[in-house]
Amino acid sequence: MSAAAILQSGRPDECLVQGDYPLTRRDLAEIAGMIYSDAGIALNETKASLVYSRLSKRLRQIGLNSFRDYCALVGSAAGADERREMLSFLTTNFTRFFRENHHFEHLRTEVLPGLLSRAQAGGRVRIWSSACSDGQEPYSIALTVLSMAPNVANYDFKILATDIDPKIIALAKAGVYDAQAIETVDAGMRKKWFSQTPENRWQVSDQVKQLITFKELNLMAQWPFRGQFDVIFCRNVVIYFDEATQAKIWVRYADLLPPGGHLYIGHSERLSGEGKNRFDNTGITTYRHKGRV
Template structure:
């Protein structure tokens, strides 16, 4: 549902969420319009409670009295920094190490053997984690590589990890996690590639970090690279986009993958549009690029 559709579905002054800061249909429509314009994320009335719960805390922090005041702020030139803060608050960053582990099994057994053979012969290998959140996905990729080839740092293999939120990218670069976060990391792997901090948290080792370049990137903007990438992970990201935006993203990924390159997506996501015709499904939410139609 677009911002205009939100307004058309009822009176602008209708209150969608009551509370300390009532959220009206007009407020939600303006916030939805900005988020869609900035990040391609589609919000509708079903997300009103989520928007309220996340942004009401922010209103309290910065001393505003209403969502109307907040909309005026983030819609102004003077509120550009706060508009970026709004995006951070509304972006979902749930992840974990080796999430949807069958993808990593497929990567290890089907994809990486040939890529490592190429790299050992002096070839180039590139992997992209798009929408990397706090880094657990790209670190899982790096750990998979290290388990197969401990000397991987001597090869031309690099992982690009991107996310729209600069705050979450900073967390990813730091690579520090609590014990619950790394429960899905094998004990031997944890012992070899992590160190424990005085605060009893877990720090990713430098040998893992050096394989990854973390960058801030808006998937809706121009991408400052041409590829090709041999593997793209984009899981549980495009689910937040509307169908036309999803279709464009799949085509853009296909353009960056060589024939035979692999794309991993989330369990709730489906390929669509022209991009769907350029991939073949080879395993659960796992696709191989078959070239242009």
């Protein structure tokens, strides 16, 4: 449902969520329009309670009295910084180490042997974690690579990790996690590639970090890449896009992969549109690029 459709589905001044700061249909439509324009995320009326719960705290923090005032702020040039804050509040960053582990098993057994052989022969290898959240996905990729080739830093083998939220990128770069977060990390990996901090948290080692470059990137913007990637992870992010945006993103990924390159997507996601014809399914939400069709 577009912002216009939200408005057309009822009275603009109808209150969708009661509370300290009532959220009207018009407010939701304006917020949805900005989030869609900035990040491709499609919000509809079913997300009204989520929008309220995440942004009402922000209104209180910055001393505003209504969502009307907040919409006016984030819609203005003077509110550009707060508009980025709004995006941070409304994006979901749930992740964990080795989430959907079948992808990492496939990477380890079917993909990395060939890529590591190429790297050891002097070739270039690139992997992209395109919605990396707080870093647990790209660190899981790096740990999988290091478990097979501890000296991989000697080769031209790099992992790019990107996310739209600069705050979450800062957390990813820091690479510090609580004990619950690393429960899904193998004990041997934990002992070898993590260290405990004085606060009883877990710090990713510099040897792991050096394989990864973290960058802020909006998937809806231009992608400043000069070459192709051998593997792309895009998991549990396009579910927040509408069908048209999903179809475009699959094509863009296909354009960045060589024939034989691999794409991993989320368990609730499916390829669609023209991009669907550019891949062969090789496992659970696992795809191999078959080249131009």
